[in-house]
Amino acid sequence: HKQYFIRNFIVNNEKGRLKEIFGENDLIESGTGTDEIIKRTSSEIRIINERFRTGLVDIKDKIVEKYLKNPVSGLELKSNLTKDEYDSGVNKTREHIYAGDIYQVNFSQRFKAEAPVEAMDLYYILREKNAAPFSAYLSFPEFSIGSSSPERFLYLKGDIIETRPIKGTRPRGKDSEGDLKNARELAGSIKDGAELNMIVDLERNDLGKFCYYGTVKVAEHAVVEKYARVFHTVSTITGQIKKGIDAADIIRAAFPGGSITGAPKIRAMEIIDELESVSRGLYTGSIGYISIDNTMDLNIVIRTFIMKDKKFYYNVGGAVVADSRPDMEYQETLDKGIAL
Structure with a gap:
């Protein structure tokens, strides 16, 4: 049997039932080398982090500018x-x-x-x-x-x-x-x-x-x-x-x-x-x-x-x-x- 590492999942508690929802791209076969897993995951974390930080900075700057103009x-x-x-x-x-x-x-x-x-x-x-x-x-x-x-x-x-x-x-x-x-x-x-x-x-x-x-x-x-x-x-x-x-x-x-x-x-x-x-x-x-x-x-x-x-x-x-x-x-x- 193949084993997989699941990198992303959602747990939906619906009427007491738990569901794991993930896509094919979220699966990494257990045979994949450790270095490759770390490399792929680290790269994705950097991308997500950059998007998240950039979005927050844009929001913050707009809010601060608004109240500086109209305190x-x-x-x-x-x-x-x-x-x-x-x-x-x-x-x-x-x-x-x-x-x-x-x-x-x-x-x-x-x-x-x-x-x-x-x-x-x-x-x-x-x-x-x-x-x-x-x-x-x-x-x-x-x-x-x-x-x-x-x-x-x-x-x-x-x-x-x-x-x-x-x-x-x-x-x-x-x-x-x-x-x-x-x-x-x-x-x-x-x-x-x-x-x-x-x-x-x-x-x-x-x-x-x-x-x-x-x-x-x-x-x-x-x-x-x-x-x-x-x-x-x-x-x-x-x-x-x-x-x-x-x-x-x-x-x-x-x-x-x-x-x-x-x-x-x-x-x-x-x-x-x-x-x-x-x-x-x-x-x-x-x-x-x-x-x-x-x-x-x-x-x-x-x-x-x-x-x-x-x-x-x-x-x-x-x-x-x-x-x-x-x-x-x-x-x-x-x-x-x-x-x-």
Whole structure:
């Protein structure tokens, strides 16, 4: 009997029946040499990728040009919290810290506005104005999601796992001198450094649940990274996962990310649930992929909007520690919100 590799197929779940639909050109005989299979497949992938990328660039350029010529104005952003309410939440969090309940909590507010643009348009404008390495766009019948996340939650390749928590934010300067000033201020911030140290310790502990003893390392610590609108301090923690561990095991042990909950994680989440008046929903969750070979790359859902019924919503938050000042914490959320 001949055996075939099927390169393309569609699974149609129709009334509970699965159908595989493919054409003659989608079959490669098993006797075909490996080098020939790789050569043919790689060539087709390059062609498809080029068509896909070219099409997206054309769409993006047209959308961006449209709104540059006719910018949207008069949008009124509304928060679910007044400044006084946000300040009160920060102070209540500090009370928990002084009581010994927690060391740090990520406290957030949610903004909403009427959106006289399509979700895809808004996402492409976001990509143009606030590019970030872990962006995503998802469209569903009832709502759409556009993310310009700068933060990687988990990256698994082979048996090596990586997480890159972010703590500390400063706006970009108006010029190179302003950039340098703000980057140095962030690098020298004792408070931001303490926030990151706590989360690095938490993430090391999370990775230790499924990595071999002694393999969890802080590869980089407190590196100031430059993004389109802000600076962040970032650390990179890696480890070697134990034999038999898969992506689902890792997510179960590490989710949600420590940078957007606090430390200790469980108690921090309980306090967030107590103090935040609306559910976070997708915010601070993850978007990404898990491939058939167990490779995984997930972001942290920040700098992300959800659009539903011509309204868009997005959350912004910041870490609260013992010496946090409510006015500065509130301003940090505005800096992040403006970036979006």
